[in-house]
Amino acid sequence: ASPIGSIAPTTPTTTSLFLLVLLIPLFVFLSLSRSPSSGEEREEAPTVTLLIWTRPFGEDQRLPDCWELLRVPGCALTYDAGAYPRADAVLVHHREVAIGAADPPPEPRPAAQKWIWMSYESPAHTPELWRLEGLFNLTMSYRADSDIFLPYGYLVPRAGAGTDARALPLSSSSSSEPPRSLFVAWVVSNWSEEHARVSFYRQLSRYIRVDVFGRAGRPLPGGGGHVVRLLRRYRFYLALENSQHTDYVTEKLWNAVAAGAVPVVLGPPRANYERFLPRDAFIHVDDFPSARELARYLLLLRAQPARMRRHLAWRRGCGLRQPDFWAEHYCVACRAVRRTRGRTAEVRHLSRWFES
Known part of the structure; x- marks a missing residue:
């Protein structure tokens, strides 16, 4: 029998407990991501100036109003390097400095500037x-132990005071939904024979058909922005990360969740994924001794809808939030600067921490 066969079906009660216990660190975002309502007024707060020193990947993105976006008051965001002497904080996206497209901010820095x-x-x-x-x-990243933690996606409850109106409601499959006529999909742009995911795909595709899209496969219908729409036609999606590291769970997983396809994941260990999702919400490649056994299990689920529903029942009562890159990141960073005003610490051993 497949190792995953021992997993008990997720009930609404166990899903609720999961949301309350395992997702407590993520609930901090509920207060940040409430949709604007007409009854709220902009809070009077000392203005914090956040200088965006490097635009991520050179994207020329309009800066958001953090109050309108996330109800974060008192944020002045700017790309203007001339604001450096008066900025409360400077946000540096690593890639541009690493490849030499930009220098770090100049020293000496203004007093108390972060x-x-x-x-x-x-x-x-x-x-x-x-x-x-x-x-x-x-530090700011997808890692839960960052000073400023904002993951690629997270679940929120859809009932009670914690409801996030900006979250995408998730529904379990039902007879009212159109049938998913296609089996397994994989969207990949960065293809490298050195990646474990390419080796895994080659093994799996010996036993079942995998439809590959992106630079290494067929063009995406409608372009890259229509991944979720494509996945709504599939039962399973290969959410395979380009490398395996702590908390590195990207939009690949969350696009599958948004589409209602069951993600088959390759990344950090199962226990790490279970910090973000109930255990039935995904299928981990490590649950099986071989790609052949995994293929057998996927074929079994396709043939037995009742077993397939077990991987979808957890969705009742959940919503999904996928932060907008990079607008929400700037506003969350600004709020963190406001909360730590007057306190300045030094990040020690940056490389040792991030590479661990």
Whole structure:
């Protein structure tokens, strides 16, 4: 029998307990991500100036109004390097400094100014960290032990005071939904024979058909922004990360969740994924001794809808939040600066921490 066969079905009660116990660290975002309501007024708060020193990947993005976006008051965001002498904090996206497209902010820094290091790539794709030792006061990333933690996605309850109106409601499959006529999909742009995910795909595709989209496969219908729409036609999605590191769970997983496809994951260990999702919400490649056994289990689920529903029943009562890159990140960082005003610490051993 498949190892996953021992997993008990998730009930609404166990899903609720999961949300209350395992997702407590993520509930901090509920207060940040409430949709604007007409009854609320902008809170009077001392203004914090946050200078965006490097635009992530060179994207020329309009800066948000943090009050309108997340109800974060008193934030002045700017790209203007001339604001450096008066900025309360400077946000540095790692990649541009690492590849030499930008220099770090100049020393000496203004008194009490905080420098924030930000990266959403895995350690395997975050080079030159050693060059930045001792420069920063705060870290921001997908890692739960960052000073400023904002993951690629997270679940929220859909009932009670904690409801997040900005969350996407998740429904379990039902007879009213159109049938999913297709089996397994994989969307991949960064193809490398050195990646474990490519090796895994080659093994799995010996036993079942996998439809591959992206630069390494068929063009995505409608372009790259229509991944979720594509996945609504599939039962399973290969959410395979380019490298395996702590908390590195990217939009690949959350796009599958949003589409109602069951994600088959390759990344950090199962226990790490279970910090973000109930255990039935995904299928981990490590649950099986071989790709052949995993293929057998997927075929079994396709043939037995009752067993398939077990992997979807947890969705009742849940919502999904996927933060907007990079607008929400700037506003969450600004709020963190306000909360730590008057306190300045130094990030020690940046590379040792992030690469662990």
